[in-house]
Amino acid sequence: xxxxxxxxxxxxxxxxxxxxxxxxxxxxxxxxxxxxxxxxxxxxxxxxxxxxxxxxxxxxxxxxxxxxxxxxxxxxxxxxxxxxxxxxxxxxxxxxxxxxxxxxxxxxxxxxxxxxxxxxxxxxxxxxxxxxxxxxxxxxxxxxxxxxxxxxxxxxxxxxxxxxxxxxxxxxxxxxxxxxxxxxxxxxxxxxxxxxxxxxxxxxxx
Ligand SMILES: O=C(O)[C@@H](CO)OP(=O)(O)O
Numbered sequence: 001x002x003x004x005x006x007x008x009x010x011x012x013x014x015x016x017x018x019x020x021x022x023x024x025x026x027x028x029x030x031x032x033x034x035x036x037x038x039x040x041x042x043x044x045x046x047x048x049x050x051x052x053x054x055x056x057x058x059x060x061x062x063x064x065x066x067x068x069x070x071x072x073x074x075x076x077x078x079x080x081x082x083x084x085x086x087x088x089x090x091x092x093x094x095x096x097x098x099x100x101x102x103x104x105x106x107x108x109x110x111x112x113x114x115x116x117x118x119x120x121x122x123x124x125x126x127x128x129x130x131x132x133x134x135x136x137x138x139x140x141x142x143x144x145x146x147x148x149x150x151x152x153x154x155x156x157x158x159x160x161x162x163x164x165x166x167x168x169x170x171x172x173x174x175x176x177x178x179x180x181x182x183x184x185x186x187x188x189x190x191x192x193x194x195x196x197x198x199x200x201x202x203x204x205x206x
Contacts, residue, residue, distance in 0.1 A: 003192040003199075004152040005143070006044065006051070007162050010065040011036035011185040019099050023091030023125065028060050036185030037065040041072025043204040044187055050075060052151040055143060057158060058084035065185070066156035085138035089160035092125020118174035128177065132164040139165055147192055162188075169198050 011033030015022040029037065050073055056066040063082060070078050094102060094114065103111045114122040121127035126134070147153050155162070159182050167177050169190060182188075189202040 001150045001194075002152065003147045003150065003194070004049070004051075005147045005155070005190040005192060006049070006153070006187050007155045007157070007165060007190070008040050008065065008069065008187040009159050009162055009182045009184050010061040010156060011040075011068075013061040016184065021091040021094040021097050021099060021102070021122075023088050023095045024059070025095050026060050029064050033061070033065070033184065034068060037068035038072050040065070040185045040187050040204070041069035044069065044189075045073050047189070047204070049073075049189070050152065051078060051154045053146060054078055054080040054154040054156065055086060056080060056082050056156045057086040057088070057161065058082055059087055059158070062086070062156050062158060066154070069154065069156065081142070083138065083142075085134055085142075086155065086157045086161050088158035089128065089131040089164075090126045091122055093123040094125060112178075116178040118177055128160060128164060128167070129174075131160055132167065135161050135164040136168060139168075144196055148194065148196065159184075170201070 012030045013022065013033055014027040014030055015025065017030050054066050054070060056062045066080060070076055099111065113120050119127050119129040121130060143153055143155065162182055163177065163180060166180065172180060183205065187204040189204060191199045193199045
């Protein structure tokens with residue numbers, strides 16, 4: 001049985017381009033982001049992949065990425081579940097601030113800790129650990145059972161909500177997760193074993 005799970009971070013957003021902390025704010029894709037989403041769809045199609053269900057967040061940039069991928073696959077109208085459990089990590093008081101301005105104000109090191117550490121939360125926001133605690137139950141209850149039944153599942157979400165999932169799938173640790181980056185619009189193609197561990201992983205980068 002092909003237990004297929006594809007994770008893809010949304011294409012470039014307007015606030016990615018402007019270098020702003022985004023979190024639960026809701027900017028749309030840039031033109032480049034639209035291209036990245038379409039390219040992701042074409043790469044999946046070139047592999048001969050298609051899906052039985054798609055999951056995305058409650059945020060526009062992920063939803064539109066999902067729609068564009070499905071268009072490229074000729075699967076417009078596929079059953080798609082939108083849930084805020086898959087939203088980006090909430091950046092709290094940092095949301096809307098420029099990342100370079102934040103570095104100038106609080107220092108490179110502190111900003112890196114807020115962005116990439118496992119358990120340090122930005123003021124008013126979620127740490128990656130908090131994000132794992134939100135995303136993982138949703139994955140285990142809603143997504144994983146479908147994959148294990150042999151449904152082919154696409155998840156279009158966000159840098160940090162997907163880092164939370166990849167951390168679990170790839171068995172990364174609080175020490176190794178800080179160096180793990182996800183590029184916009186690059187699908188991660190996982191095949192799972194019956195016990196939900198990873199059988200294979202393919203990164204569909206250029
Ligand atoms: O701003 C954000 O919400 C995220 C993703 O774009 O940024 P970072 O890579 O700094 O976690």
